[in-house]
Amino acid sequence: MKYAGKAVDYANRSTASAAAAVLAANTATKAVSDALLVEQNARKAEAETLEQDKLQAIEEVRLLAEIETKEVAAYQNKAAQAQQTDQATKDLITKAEQALAANDMAAAAVQGRKAAVALLNSRGAWTRQAAQFALSGSDDDVYAWIDLDRALAQGQDDRETTLHVATVAAPKIAAAAQGALESPDSKAVGDFLTGGMKRASDEDNRVAIIRILGSNPGRAVTIAANKALDLNTTEAFSRFFDHDYPEAIREDDAVRTLTLMNTGGAFTRAYAEVAMEGPTWMRRNFVNLVQYRTAQLDHDTATHVAAIRGAIAAAAKIAEKAQENAALASKAGAEARSAAAEAKEWAAKALDSAAKADDYAAEARRNADAADKSAADAKASASTASAAAATARGAARTANYSANKAMDSARSALKSSYSAQSSASSARASAIAAGKDAATAAAAATQARQIAAAKREAEVKAAAKAAAEKARREREAKTDPADSGTNDQINPNGTGADADEWWNDAGFYADAFNAISVGAGFLAAGCALASFVFPPAAAAAGFFAAVSTGASGLGTLFTGIEHGFTSGEFFESAIGTGLSLVTFGQSKWIGAADKALGGKLIKPVVGKIADVGEDVVSGATKVLSSIF
Template sequence: MANASAAAARTARDAANSAADHADNAATAAEWAFENAGKAIDYANKSTAFANSATEAANTATDAVTQAIAVEKAAREAEWQRLDEDMKQAMAETGLLAEIEDQERAERAEKRTQDEQAEQATKDLVAQAEAALAAGNMGLAATLGRKAAIALMNSQGSWSCEAARFALCGTDADVHGWIDTDRQLAQGQDDRETVLYLAQIAAPDVADAATAALASDAVDAAPRFLADGVIEAAATDNRVAVARVLANNPGSAVKKAANAALDAGTAEALYEFLGVTYEAAQQEDDAVATATLIANAGPYTQAHAQAAMEGPAWMRRNFIASAQYRTAQLDYDSAAHIAGIQGAIAAAAKIAHHAQESAARAQQAAATARNAAAEAQQWSDKANASAGQAATAATQADANADANADAAEQSAKDAQASADKAKAAASTARSAARSANYSANRAVDAARRAVASANSAQASAASARASAIQAGKDAQTAAAAASQAHQIASAKRQAEIAAAAKQAAEEAREAKEAGTNPADTTDNDTVKGGLPWWKEDARWLANATNWLSIGFGLASAVTGLVGLAAGIFFPPAVPFIESLAAGFAYTSLAFSGLNVLFTSIGYGWSSSEFKSSLGSAALGVLTFGQSKWIGAAGGSTVVTKVSQFGHDLISPVTGILGSLF
């Protein structure tokens, strides 16, 4: 419709220019006929014919302007109707995402409560087992110890998990050794592994404090650091981080909470703000900022803001931080287009009114040539009226031209500014994502090292126990040998951890002095999955076949469009082009099927990724391979929970709101 309005405006302009030429010719002929009216009646007739042609052309120009105005109005109405439909669909989708987020948050809260209850129950079992062992009730101690070990097998600590498993695989004496020594040893070792992880991801001050804690001979050095020391060590960096938040001119809620943390001046207050209060305050400010844009922004930004308001908190954060600048570009582009079209129509109206004036003057001259004084006066009056209308239209056209030109220029500047902001926001989001991925990747590496060292320790303990049994020792002696092997392996790992923490602290200090961020690299664009090689390869193949399906689907669509053009300009080529398009479509469907297979291997049959892939493949069959590329052009992976088809059915509004970069 927008293209039609532009075409109508161009038609009106051309018709008006043609009418003006006809009118000028008619006026010249009529004046010439008037000067020579006495010579022959033919001259009067000729001037009348020219004048009639001029009038007809002027009327055509005026009609074209009227049509252009109607088409432009219809185009605008169609644009706003489409945007309204997209917004309503997006509001339903984002509302569903908000419900999903609330449900998952409630499930996590319930799980935390259950975990806390289970943790307390396990502590009670351990305490009862220790009491039974101290009282010499060895049978009860073994029974309670096994129950506690079963509970601790689900521990997140690799050493604690392996120690519990080792005890369960042994005799009562091994369980007694676990209750008395090995359990605390494993728990302490897990704490040291956590301290090492913090040293490897933190700033120099925290890394130095972590190194000092690991170098200490105190049994509770690592737990004390994790409970309080890390907060105190991070106080300076946290204070800088809070000040940086304030420097970015946040909303009133964040500003209030940040100032309260700085005013309190304690390490705990700064930690509480960055870890808890900041998020809640940011959500409040995002809601206010989104509501402000709903009230004051352009139509595209308003539509996206309303959808974001219905969605989860992270979507409003993404909208305020990044997506609003992209939607502002849409508003500016729309405003510039409207200004250009209306400017063209105004210019055509100006020419059409001039043509009407000239045609009326020609009719006046022709009437005079025919000695029709009364008729000539009528045409003179019409000419004067058209002249007035032309003058008014000229004034309006000039004013509109200036206004439209200014609006178009300002829209271009605003669009560029918005594009720059969008680019900066995307860069910030990418850096934040890389920082999070950096921590996650270090966690994966730390977990792998912890598991390897814990497994090695259990292997040494198993070997020591087996050697003792083979030497004819009793179960208690074999258990003691295994426990000693645990202690030797733990001491070795402690030395390794201390050296690794020291190296991490030095690297953190060097990076800070050099002004570099070790997290901001392409290696941290993704998170290490810790998957077996065959699953990683299957996921890579799933991604590759998905893009191949998209590519061939797009090729099929483009080839089909070429076939339509060939049917007009070169019909003999149509059969070949149609067969080529069909071949691309079948290839797209084949790769879609492979994508389903590899997705099932890489993610599992019950995963949302497999359901989305299967649904997309089914829709691809219905659309003959087109759904893949259609979805890739306007979808977002963030909202695959909206429906089993994921990419293929979401609104473009939701796609922008869910796009992180």
């Protein structure tokens, strides 16, 4: 009896301790259940947020797609009108020449002035200046323009264009340009621009196509590239880059986007769905860059989810271990009270909790392994995204390089054309002051212009020779002249770093460049060729659609010069230019959408230029519209 009371006391204490252990274990289990519920709700909230962003983005990009369709139709219509205008101008020139040859001076003066007015919108600086000079003078100046000055100006503009090509092209093309400029044949330069330039680019075109095939492109690009290589003609290569390649890229982008829409992670599927509803340039950006960013988001999310679930599983293991220990304690208490049946129940619960703890431990290990794999995949996606961004940046720099070189050429051509006009004006004024008649004054002006043109021709030959040598050295050194921070934007001074404020008299420049940019003419002639300076750049998909980027940039530049770089006019124009780098030249599509959305579209693109709000735009739209 002495120890009976102690046994009862021990049994009571054991039972109390076991009850406390059970309570603590149940609390731990409840905490794990709550954590699981929180985790599930978090995943649900994330999915709902992504879905809402996707739905908003789809509405936005559908508008962009509509704008793209309208802009493409408008462009095609303008291109057709431009062809008609060019032919009409040629007809006017022909009529003026025929009237002059027939000695019908009245008709020659009328037709000549009409033709000169039409050429005020010429892309050539010399042609435009000669037309302005003729229109500002007498009928005799118009006759001189019809007879000699127009052809002289056109020939000099062709030389300026050929020189520009030499400054942006690969060695063989630059050498061919130099040869055309140095040739005694009067048709050599014209032949180079109409066919020789393309023929000289055959080898570089062939290499570029082979590199494109080596980049593992889609089915459509592969078929188009192999077709061009099989035909192996200048025309086939030109058609590939001018038409077949962009079309094939669009087709492959749609196929790739659809595939990712069905096979990617949550972010990739959502962004792919948005891209499919948007304009063609958005799918290009998705395939070229954004898919790697969204893959990184998907992997990062998977890493986070696995880590959280692993932590919960580890906590659940601890809770089940607590349940096991509590059950063992309860078993001991029951045995102390000689409650055999209850002890048996607690023993079974202890075994069950032990088994659950082992299961949770295994689950924690699986989640840890999954987290490690997702983290590695995220790192790989980040690396791929970085490389894709570098490629996109290289394409943008190539486009900007072309625009900056066009700016260089435009400034040089304008300077020489103004000098020629000044000489002609002085000669005419001197002749008139000396009492000479209008015909003699006009002849003096023509002679002065010929002297200026001969001087410039010598300068052009020397510059082309230097450019060809520079292209050869850069090719041998495998140097890409476009790969410079200077070409991260379109600059007032082109590729130069000089700080001369030549834009102080910008009113005339602005009017001329905004009406018909001389630089845009050079850009159209040499933009695609710039990619062959350093062949790997040719494989940067989307580059060949970037011609309008530089034209837009030049217009923006001179808008800023005319109205001020802090003016509303400049900011409005600059927004379009900044976006054109993203859309590979199709800035108007986003610019119009920007206005339709209240002027608050895509701040990341233009944040360095103007303070544009971004709160109203979905995250998906912003990401799909940005390359950096």
